[in-house]
Amino acid sequence: MSEIVLDVRNLEAGYEPGVPIVRGASITVSKGEIVVVLGPNGAGKSSFIKAIAGLVPITGGTVFLDGKDITAAPAHTMVRLGLAFVPQTENIFPLMSVEDNLKVACGILERGEIPARIDEMYAAFPDLIRQRRTAAGNLSGGQRQMLAVARALIVHPKVLVLDEPSAGLSPKFVSMVFEMLAGIRKSGVTILLVEQNAKAALAIGDRAYVLVEGKDRHEGIASELWNDPVVAELYLGQRPLKAEKAPHAGEGGAA
């Protein structure tokens, strides 16, 4: 676990100029790791991860993927560069069939490779094959999440980036989704995820960062962070940070 796949340095990003939501956050993700980004509501987690994926304008800092500077790359070129993003909500095309949802993401694959790749996804996510002709909008919450992840994995990404994969799911599906991610990591895929559900995320993660007010404030081994008093303080704000400001508007609006 030495080769760094994703290297984010002093990232600043926000929807409006002069109003940064992400304020100098730095993280690294090494090959084969699961890295979790935690943080209280409004910490800018979602904006942070969206900025990496090219969806929130970056105003400062750099993002390297496999040593290549992708800071200015437009969102639609990210899959080609090797970064596949799974948004928190609305992460499937509801009126298209499950199969078409997978096919539409295959734009960068060789034409001949596509059927085999789709079969591989069905093998990895057997729930989907039974629903291949179903409109994706009719899937259950857990199955939607599976489809969204399968669609991201289909292009052999160097890093899979997920924005709160457990959001809005019932507890049964939450554990299913995290089991799925642990399984994906075993197959060699590098994962970066942002999570509100710290306990479940730390259980499958290797390392974790705590993001507060748009900046990475703490870093550690995932299994140790759950009992780390600093994390509790950062989360609950017992030890005042710079100022007890209201959370920035970006997080809720961006979600």
Place this chain on the structure above:
Amino acid sequence: MSLQFIVDGLLTGSMIGLGAIGVTLTYSILRFSNFAHGDFMAWGTYATLAVVSAIGATFGKVAPIGPLSFGWPLIVALIVGMAFTALLALLLDKVLFARLRSQGQAIIVVMASFGASMALRSLLEFTFTSRPTYFSRAIQIAMPVGFGIRITPDQIALLLLTAVLVLGVHLLMTRTQTGRAMQALSQNAALARIVGIDVASVVRVTWIIGGALACVAGVMIGILVQIRPFMGFDMLLPMFAAAILGGIGSIPGAVLGGLIIGLAEAGAVQLIGAEWRAAVSFIILMAVLFVRPIGLFGVRER
């Protein structure tokens, strides 16, 4: 009543339907009502007419194909006209719509399309005068096909052309990567970018399809009725009614909507009188909006 209205209705419906495909695609993918779409039809038709005339001036009189009223020059000219109309649509998007779209207010784009519509129409009147003109002044004999229905060879050829084009576009939309990208973009633009779809190139394809089909619809009107600068503008209401009746974004819906409106218009002319023809689209449009705003094949937004 005479069953002749079926043939008349299917023909009118084909013209409306081909135009409505462009309207429904623009609306679902670019999220605005393009009121200049009718003028694409008229421009395409005049472009085709100009090419036909140019070929006529170069090669002299060309014999028509079999029983049809036109020969190969019209077919060649139609293909040139389709390309021209597609380019016109792309150009208008580049100089006008794309800039306004990036500002994010749909209503401004709609208003701009109104302005573009007027400008395009006036340019046609200025260049070609508002006097009607024709591809051919030959009179075709309609053949009886039973049940009191008569149909001309031109009409049969155009119905077949419509069927081929509609099937082609439907297959493009459902079976190709480009079509899936168009569907994806219409359902969720942000997610489309995330899965690697280049929005700008999908937008270009949308204009090319819409423009080319508008030209075909215009030429059909030119062959069966007449060519006027207002020919496309007059089709706006039926085209929008067809797109909404079929369900915005649905290609089969737009065509079926067009056929229903065409048949209803033709039926109304027979039953009530020709002066009510224009009211039919309006009544159907209002009825759909009141009873089933999502249209026949529409799906509620999430």
